[in-house]
Amino acid sequence: MSVDLSSRYLGLSLCSPIIASASPLTRYVGAIRQFADAGAGAVVLPSLFEEQIEEDARLLEQLISIGSDSSPEVTSYFPSAARYNTGPGGYLDLIARARAAVKIPIIASLNGTTKTGWIEYARQIEQAGASALELNIYQIMSDPGVTGAIADAAYIGLVKAVRAAVKIPIAVKLHPYFSAFGSLARELDQAGADGLVLFNRLYQPDIDLVRLGWKNDALLSGKGEIRLGLLWLSLLSGRLPHASLGAGTGVETADEIIKYILAGADVVMTTSALLRGGAAHLNMMLRELERWLAARGFKSVDEIKGLLRREDQGHEARIRGDYITTLLDYRVPGHSAPKTAI
Numbered sequence: 001m002s003v004d005l006s007s008r009y010l011g012l013s014l015c016s017p018i019i020a021s022a023s024p025l026t027r028y029v030g031a032i033r034q035f036a037d038a039g040a041g042a043v044v045l046p047s048l049f050e051e052q053i054e055e056d057a058r059l060l061e062q063l064i065s066i067g068s069d070s071s072p073e074v075t076s077y078f079p080s081a082a083r084y085n086t087g088p089g090g091y092l093d094l095i096a097r098a099r100a101a102v103k104i105p106i107i108a109s110l111n112g113t114t115k116t117g118w119i120e121y122a123r124q125i126e127q128a129g130a131s132a133l134e135l136n137i138y139q140i141m142s143d144p145g146v147t148g149a150i151a152d153a154a155y156i157g158l159v160k161a162v163r164a165a166v167k168i169p170i171a172v173k174l175h176p177y178f179s180a181f182g183s184l185a186r187e188l189d190q191a192g193a194d195g196l197v198l199f200n201r202l203y204q205p206d207i208d209l210v211r212l213g214w215k216n217d218a219l220l221s222g223k224g225e226i227r228l229g230l231l232w233l234s235l236l237s238g239r240l241p242h243a244s245l246g247a248g249t250g251v252e253t254a255d256e257i258i259k260y261i262l263a264g265a266d267v268v269m270t271t272s273a274l275l276r277g278g279a280a281h282l283n284m285m286l287r288e289l290e291r292w293l294a295a296r297g298f299k300s301v302d303e304i305k306g307l308l309r310r311e312d313q314g315h316e317a318r319i320r321g322d323y324i325t326t327l328l329d330y331r332v333p334g335h336s337a338p339k340t341a342i
Contacts, residue, residue: 003293004300005286007041009244009267010132010169010194012105014041016286017261017301021248021269022046022109022136025278027094029101034279036102039286041267045098047109047136048091048125050117088121092128105131107171111138118158119165132169135162138200140177148179155184156191163192171195171246175202176228185236188243195244196236197269198229220272225250230263237264237309254288264306 007017020026020035022044032043091108098106108130112118118135125133137158141151159172172193178184185196201221208215229247236245247265250256257268273281289301298304 003290003298004302005039005290007267007301007305009042009246010107010171011244012042012131012169014267015039015104016041017265017267018257018282018286018289019044019107019246019267019269020274020282021271022134023271023275025274029094029097031279032098032106033101035274035282036104038279038283040104040282042105042107042131043098043102044107044109044134044269045091045094047111048088048121050112050114050121053088053117053121088124092124095125095128095130099129099131107132107134109134109136109173111136115158115161118162122162122166126166126168130168132171132194133162133166134171134173134197135159136173136200138175138202140202152178152180152184152187156187159188159191159193169194171197171244173197173200173248175200176232177202181232182235182239185240185243189240193243195246195266196240197246197248198232199249201225201249220275221250222272223250223252223256226256226259230259233260233263233265234308234310237306251285254285254292257285257289258292258304261301261305262308264309266305 005016007014009017009019016039018040020032020040020043023046025031026035026043027046035043095106095108106129108125108128110118110121110125110133112121122133135158137155139154141154155172155174159170163170170193172188172195174181174184174196176199188196203216203218206215206217207213226247226249229249233245233247244266245264246267246269247260247263248269248271251260251268251270252273257270260268270282270285273285277284293299293301293304
């Protein structure tokens with residue numbers, strides 16, 4: 001039986017619901033071609049960081065100024081110094097080359113620090129030909145004086161500003177640490193976000209007991225990390241008038257992809273699995289998804305999308321009930337359940 005694996009995300013038509021999300025691999029056009037050939041519905045490029053652009057410009061300016069007072073000819077070694085390798089030029093070139101190399105959508109990723117930076121680089125990304133833009137808002141409000149309302153307003157204001165500046169679809173990649181995530185999701189939808197990506201992993205530091213210092217390292221995700229995303233996808237699916245839902249974090253096999261779609265995801269993004277297994281692993285997950293659907297008589301991905309979303313009414317009480325049941329049903333290994341409650 002033929003199975004339709006196509007999906008829609010941010011208003012874009014995708015050949016499959018699996019997206020190769022931002023990673024060191026997606027900075028290479030060769031790897032992007034491999035993902036496209038393996039069946040990826042789209043590719044998200046690595047984030048363009050505003051700090052990187054500013055530092056590159058500062059270093060070049062410093063380099064050009066060395067010895068310029070004693071020898072005016074020094075500047076001749078740097079043709080078009082004001083433009084050469086400064087700003088997001090390399091990133092914009094990657095967008096253009098990736099778009100020329102594959103037929104699937106190329107989604108740029110932007111991580112800014114100032115509203116001016118977000119807007120300016122979003123415009124340049126649009127002009128370079130990106131199919132869509134993912135706003136990777138990695139911001140921790142660590143100041144105790146910043147309230148939840150202030151944090152939410154900052155996100156909403158940013159999305160409104162970028163939405164007013166560009167016409168391409170916008171997705172917002174979010175971490176889950178908000179006091180009322182459902183309300184924020186609805187307000188971002190109303191602010192013009194075409195999609196939400198759940199969730200952005202926070203790279204939490206560790207302490208090195210030998211050096212007695214902080215240690216920053218990137219740990220790949222595991223399938224045990226999908227549960228928070230499953231919960232919120234199931235709560236938001238069908239309740240946002242405009243925004244698509246993308247799932248990320250914890251995707252190792254087709255099982256996680258299927259679960260995310262059942263909960264309500266329009267697409268599923270994966271980074272860690274592709275860093276481990278490359279394009280061949282993406283194709284294997286896609287084929288396993290196809291076999292799973294066919295074995296159960298489903299003719300398309302759309303038939304299972306949101307099949308296990310939470311009902312519109314009473315979901316708070318159901319979550320409370322699930323919480324109590326989970327705790328009461330837990331059995332300590334090696335111990336039998338007591339016959340009567342204590």
